Amino acid sequence: MFFDELFYILRHYVKNRPCAGHLIFERFGVSTNTVAEKLELRSSELTRSERQLCDVILQNYPASGLGTITSLAEAAEVSTPTVARLVQKLGFSGFPGFQRALRAELNEKISSPLTKRASWVDDAPEDHILNRFTKAVIDNIGQSMAKIDPKEFALCCDLIGDPSRKVYVIGGRITRTLADYFFLHLQVIRDDVVQITSSSNAWPHYLLDLKANDIVVIFDIRRYENGTLKLAKMARERGAEIILFSDQWMSPVAEHATVSYSSHIAVPSAWDSNLTLMLMSEIVIAEVQERDWEHTQSRMEALEDMFDRTKLFRKF
Amino acid sequence: MFFDELFYILRHYVKNRPCAGHLIFERFGVSTNTVAEKLELRSSELTRSERQLCDVILQNYPASGLGTITSLAEAAEVSTPTVARLVQKLGFSGFPGFQRALRAELNEKISSPLTKRASWVDDAPEDHILNRFTKAVIDNIGQSMAKIDPKEFALCCDLIGDPSRKVYVIGGRITRTLADYFFLHLQVIRDDVVQITSSSNAWPHYLLDLKANDIVVIFDIRRYENGTLKLAKMARERGAEIILFSDQWMSPVAEHATVSYSSHIAVPSAWDSNLTLMLMSEIVIAEVQERDWEHTQSRMEALEDMFDRTKLFRKF
DNA sequence: CCTCCACTGAAGATTTTTCTTCAAGGCCCT
DNA sequence: AGGGCCTTGAAGAAAAATCTTCAGTGGAGG
Numbered sequence A, B: 001m002f003f004d005e006l007f008y009i010l011r012h013y014v015k016n017r018p019c020a021g022h023l024i025f026e027r028f029g030v031s032t033n034t035v036a037e038k039l040e041l042r043s044s045e046l047t048r049s050e051r052q053l054c055d056v057i058l059q060n061y062p063a064s065g066l067g068t069i070t071s072l073a074e075a076a077e078v079s080t081p082t083v084a085r086l087v088q089k090l091g092f093s094g095f096p097g098f099q100r101a102l103r104a105e106l107n108e109k110i111s112s113p114l115t116k117r118a119s120w121v122d123d124a125p126e127d128h129i130l131n132r133f134t135k136a137v138i139d140n141i142g143q144s145m146a147k148i149d150p151k152e153f154a155l156c157c158d159l160i161g162d163p164s165r166k167v168y169v170i171g172g173r174i175t176r177t178l179a180d181y182f183f184l185h186l187q188v189i190r191d192d193v194v195q196i197t198s199s200s201n202a203w204p205h206y207l208l209d210l211k212a213n214d215i216v217v218i219f220d221i222r223r224y225e226n227g228t229l230k231l232a233k234m235a236r237e238r239g240a241e242i243i244l245f246s247d248q249w250m251s252p253v254a255e256h257a258t259v260s261y262s263s264h265i266a267v268p269s270a271w272d273s274n275l276t277l278m279l280m281s282e283i284v285i286a287e288v289q290e291r292d293w294e295h296t297q298s299r300m301e302a303l304e305d306m307f308d309r310t311k312l313f314r315k316f
Numbered sequence C: 001c002c003t004c005c006a007c008t009g010a011a012g013a014t015t016t017t018t019c020t021t022c023a024a025g026g027c028c029c030t
Numbered sequence D: 001a002g003g004g005c006c007t008t009g010a011a012g013a014a015a016a017a018t019c020t021t022c023a024g025t026g027g028a029g030g
Helices: A002-014 A020-027 A035-045 A048-059 A069-076 A080-089 A095-110 A129-146 A150-161 A176-189 A200-209 A226-237 A252-256 A275-291 A293-310 B002-015 B020-027 B035-045 B048-059 B069-076 B080-089 B095-111 B129-146 B150-161 B176-189 B200-209 B226-237 B252-256 B275-291 B293-310
Strands: A167-170 A193-195 A215-220 A241-247 A259-263 B167-170 B193-195 B215-220 B241-247 B259-263
Touching: A035 A048, A035 A095, A048 A069, A048 A080, A069 A080, A080 A095, A129 A259, A129 A275, A129 B129, A129 B275, A150 A215, A150 A241, A150 A259, A150 A275, A167 A176, A167 A226, A176 A193, A176 A215, A176 A275, A176 A293, A176 B176, A200 A226, A215 A226, A226 A241, A226 A252, A241 A252, A241 A275, A259 A275, A275 A293, A275 B129, A275 B275, B035 B048, B035 B095, B048 B069, B048 B080, B069 B080, B080 B095, B129 B259, B129 B275, B150 B215, B150 B241, B150 B259, B150 B275, B167 B176, B167 B226, B176 B193, B176 B215, B176 B275, B176 B293, B200 B226, B215 B226, B226 B241, B226 B252, B241 B252, B241 B275, B259 B275, B275 B293
Parallel strands: A167 A193, A167 A215, A215 A241, A241 A259, B167 B193, B167 B215, B215 B241, B241 B259
Antiparallel strands: none
């Protein structure tokens, strides 16, 4: 870059006036916040071994700076006092201060801009329940998504989309509503979808029909229910593949499941949020539907037609 | 929260079946290399405070683990020996070893994609359905929240929390599941909550009971259902206050509603997302519950007691 | 070639961090 | 209701980190 050239030329002249580069940038309102920026800007004032050190820091930034001062010194083949001097030159009180700055930066970078957003509802203070709750939910989504393995997701959609397998859906006391939601959509997409009622008395009838390679989709978050686990065991014994939507602490059903999703569910409330679970089900539904769109489309049209005839919906 | 208490009790029983998750992952040949994975997989073996610590580490991963053991301990509100014990449990020789692993990971992750965290699921391209869908959902949440008036929200919670008013909950073909979810929670918080069945044949019976000042909570998104509108009209004529959870295009019910929420529901799918609606209901529930926590708490305890007796939930 | 000055690292001093021990507290089971 | 086991954190010991001092080194300029 030609700025580098410029800097090189300027270096001699500004050498005796430290912070010169710094000042120039400040004048243009460019904040020199990150450590990397500080290093680059003040590189002109650095000595040979400091420059060498600087290169190493920037080489694999910021990890190299997060070890001990000794390891960094060794990696750069300089002495520890050189490192100490450099970080002081950059304006930090010492090496720990320098590391603090690096960690703070890392946090900024890792968390996406959306999770940093403090306020979602205008006209409401940051600590209003609306904002606190929404923030928690966004965090939950972010963390849950980060844990998903796309391969596992693909496998899950393959299984659920496979027309040769019958799909059973079941939930617990609260998650029943999610199971219901999932079922309602899946029912439109494909044939052979069954919702297992919550009453465990009826389970044997369903298990009777269950064939090897059929799918059992289970929603189970804390507090994990005894019955659900038993059902999972029995289904697995009969050769069914189990797909589990659970929370971050993982239902014991996971042991028997082919695919498990762990969604974060903690929110500032006496209850847990089922939101991320719903997100996962919606995405799975969207993908399964997409895989065989033509088929789904014809089914949806047929459904529309039937709705029209029953005049259930509003026609404008 | 009191579920945590419960968990603590349950822990002993689950404890002797470690690695449940571990085994699953092994089955798929997924190596358990990263610290985060190790933490998640072995979470079943962790004690209460270790779990607490584990959550904090994963919360802002990996930065939190890169400071001193003391700072991490303080952040998690546990003692330093607890931290030391946890990292040893994970198989590291000590805290420095743990940090080394974290830094190594960081290098891996940072080096490959030049870190623009536009995607939510690592290891999946930005245009993968997982990322596209999640992005759309976050957008929906942001836009829906921006439209909320805190005063209206407060009014809504006042109404729903008012014990002198009976609350009726109803949804449509799909939103029925949300109504169900809302009902299940509200039912724990307060007395006099009724879920109106979807079958419109039964509606006259409910309307018969409806008194002036009672609340009717309606979930209605496109395609808006004829019946729901008729019900709203009749309820309003009998002096009921209507609270509507609808989509961005607003159900015609809004005309009769005291409070209306419009949630954005468009996602890259053949269906609409009910996620923001669920978010709204969860927040309303959280706030109503908070208003009279003592009352709710006693009801929840009574409920717990009954669950215990029916042995519905896992105790071993 | 010599002198001076700035840079550099070895070594020790100092501070901080990490680890270990041990006693208190809680919970379960008999 | 008491014994035993597990978990937890306070406190101090051990280890490691960081910082400081100071002498040696190399290069620039005279």
